[in-house]
Every structure is written in C-alpha cells, then in structure tokens.
Amino acid sequence: MDNRTNTIAGWVLGSLMVALGLSIAGDMLFHSEKPEKAGYPIEGAATEGGGGAAAEVPIAALLGKADPAKGAEVFKKCAACHTITQGGANGIGPNLYATVGEAIATGKGGFAFSDALKAKGGKWDFDNLNAWLTSPRTFASGTKMTFAGLTNEQDRANVIVYLNSMGSNLPLPAAPAAAAPASAPAGKATPGAEALSNAATPAPGAPSVDPKAAVEAEKK
Numbered sequence: 738m739d740n741r742t743n744t745i746a747g748w749v750l751g752s753l754m755v756a757l758g759l760s761i762a763g764d765m766l767f768h769s770e771k772p773e774k775a776g777y778p779i780e781g782a783a784t785e786g787g788g789g790a791a792a793e794v795p796i797a798a799l800l801g802k803a804d805p806a807k808g809a810e811v812f813k814k815c816a817a818c819h820t821i822t823q824g825g826a827n828g829i830g831p832n833l834y835a836t837v838g839e840a841i842a843t844g845k846g847g848f849a850f851s852d853a854l855k856a857k858g859g860k861w862d863f864d865n866l867n868a869w870l871t872s873p874r875t876f877a878s879g880t881k882m883t884f885a886g887l888t889n890e891q892d893r894a895n896v897i898v899y900l901n902s903m904g905s906n907l908p909l910p911a912a913p914a915a916a917a918p919a920s921a922p923a924g925k926a927t928p929g930a931e932a933l934s935n936a937a938t939p940a941p942g943a944p945s946v947d948p949k950a951a952v953e954a955e956k957k
C-alpha cells in the first residue's frame with residue numbers, strides 16, 4: 738500500500754514539475770517578443786535620401802489658421818526624442834518647454850548641442866523654426882537632430898503654435914491679410930508644394946474645384 742502511495746505521489750510530483758517547466762518555457766517564448774516591440778523605429782527619422790522641401794511659404798501666412806491641438810498630434814513624431822513639459826528630462830533631443838523665442842542651442846540643462854547648431858546664433862523665432870522643421874539638415878548642416886523634416890507646411894505651422902503654447906506664448910506674426918504682398922507668392926507656392934494632387938491645375942480663371950484656389954482667385 739505504502740509503495741503504491743509513494744508511486745502515485747511520485748507521478749503527481751513529476752507531472753507538476755513538467756507543467757512548471759512548460760510554463761517557464763512558455764513564458765520565455767512569449768515574453769521574448771517584448772523587447773522587439775519596445776524598439777520600434779522612430780517615425781520620420783532621417784534616411785539617407787530624405788530631405789525636406791525648401792521653405793517657400795512665409796510661415797506667417799499659415800500660423801493664423803494653425804491649430805495647437807493638431808500640433809500636439811504632430812508632436813507625437815517628435816516625442817520619441819523630445820519632452821515638452823516644464824522641467825521635462827532631456828532625451829535624445831533637448832526638452833522643448835519655452836523654446837520658442839529662446840536663443841538657439843542654449844540652456845536646456847546643459848544639453849550637448851552639436852557645434853553645427855551652436856554656430857547658428859540667433860533665436861528660435863517663427864521663421865527659423867519653420868526652416869528648421871522643414872529640413873533640420875539644411876538649416877544646420879551637421880546637426881544631431883536626425884529627423885527628416887515635416888514636408889507639410891500646415892503640419893509645421895500647427896506644431897509651431899503648439900510649441901509656442903508650451904511655455905512661450907509669443908504673439909503670432911501678422912496674419913496673411915496684413916501681409917498682403919507676401920500672400921500672393923504664398924498662394925502660388927501651394928500648388929507646387931502639392932504637385933501630386935494638382936497635376937492638372939486648371940488655367941488661371943478656369944473654374945476650380947479646389948476651395949483654397951478659389952479663395953486665392955477671388956483675391957486677385
């Protein structure tokens with residue numbers, strides 16, 4: 738009797754150990770995927786060929802209708818490298834709280850800026866930010882910011898007003914109506930920047946389905 742009890746106990750113990758072993762092995766199998774997910778590629782990080790288009794549209798023309806809430810969405814592309822809350826830590830890039838209006842490549846708790854950016858001088862005014870975010874490499878050749886740039890000008894305007902809303906709150910430059918001479922080239926530059934969707938741009942004066950173009954046409 739005793740012997741049989743021992744045998745049964747032995748089998749029970751044995752199978753428990755096998756079950757434990759399987760569950761550990763299972764854990765290892767399934768958990769091994771985690772590190773791969775955490776190392777997601779940084780969206781918009783520069784690839785060899787990538788470079789933003791030249792900033793042709795005066796940013797003043799776009800800031801007026803820019804939306805900081807949409808800018809916060811755009812900022813998700815920046816958040817891989819930047820914090821923006823007051824006192825936020827530096828990461829791959831410096832904390833960006835109250836950067837609008839500040840001197841370029843200074844402060845930020847001793848963040849180690851590249852010589853390229855330090856050599857720029859000047860301030861992060863709206864024009865400099867627009868040029869920088871169009872193509873960081875064009876603005877400061879040799880910069881450490883390996884971000885290709887935001888080719889969509891409205892995205893840039895949105896993210897700039899969002900940056901401005903985080904600790905700076907500088908008055909926006911004059912709206913397009915006040916900047917009358919600048920608004921004409923701005924209107925012409927738009928179809929060029931979106932050449933793909935405007936492959937068949939109608940002749941001037943022809944009926945247009947593009948509401949933006951219609952507004953521009955009325956102004957002339």
Ligand code: HEC
Binds near residue numbers: 815829861882
């Ligand atoms: C791949 C990481 C990365 C991404 C993505 C990135 N940045 Fe940067 N950013 C940096 C680094 C690194 C620097 C420092 C550049 C240098 O010293 O040359 C920097 C610098 C800056 C500066 C200058 C700060 C100062 O005090 O002079 C601004 C402004 C800025 N980034 C804004 C943005 C915005 C806005 C976005 C998103 C549209 C963005 N960055 C996306 C890494 C990144």
